[in-house]
Amino acid sequence: MSLHDDAVLVLKGYEDQRELRQVYLDHLAAHPDGMWKACHAGHVTASALVVDPSRGRVLLTLHKKLGMWLQMGGHCEPEDAALADAALREATEESGIPGLTLLPVGPVRLDRHPIPAPCNWHLDVQYAALAPADAVESISEESLDLRWFGYDEVADVADESVVRLTERVRAAL
Template sequence: MSLHDDAVLVLKEYEDQGELRQVYLEHLQAHPDGMWKACADGHITASALVVDPERERVLLTLHRKLRMWLQMGGHCEPADTTLAQAALREATEESGIAGLTLLPGGPARLDRHHTPCAWHLDVQYAAVAPPGSVEMISEESLDLRWFGYGEVADVADGSVVRLLEATRARL
């Protein structure tokens, strides 16, 4: 199964955000290259909000280009076989934390937003860090920091707050 096929399957099984989910599915139907950064009309991206083992804080990255506190995530790559694997890869690369575990049940939510490269149709997951893990800043970040749930709205935009709410509902 291709990554494109996996994305269609994941989105068909996702039961929330029906109107936005349909936008994603129509995009993939119209764009065979809709998984890739090269698709100028927009592309599917994958991200994950990293939660600490005690489930009291989340790790956010101060994105180097956007200069915003965000969850870990980004573009799919040819080696990615599933959206979940792409989200886990991105979260691991950007957090420096090995052994992250995605919460079961598929994506936590969807978020469509415009970036300097194109529209991102982000499929957002949630991941839990293992006990004793230590984060490490990647080249894509200016900073990494753990924030208590109540602090997120003070530093991040509404999309991150909504992802946190969806994640907490699953925890």
């Protein structure tokens, strides 16, 4: 099964945000290359909010290009066998934490946001990644900083999409 086919199956099984989910499915139906950065009409991305539920906190990255506190995530790569694999890979690479595991519920949220030309949109499929108890983060070259924030602190540092993602992840725990 191709990554494109996996994304379609994942999205068809995602029951929330029905209108936005349909935008994603329509995009993939119209764009066989819709999983890849080269698709200038927009492309599917995968991200994961790294969470430490035992301490009531999430790990955010200060994105180097955007200068914003965000969850870990990014573009799908040809070696990703599934959308969940892309989210887990991105979370592991950007957090530096080995042993992350995705919540088995699948995606917890979708977020469509505009990006600068030549592309138009990121169609982000958002997961939750559980950090092991002994997790030690390590800043990647894509980040200016990594920091743990209590659930209630996220609204003070991040935009509304990260706040909504944090709320959805907390509800799924």
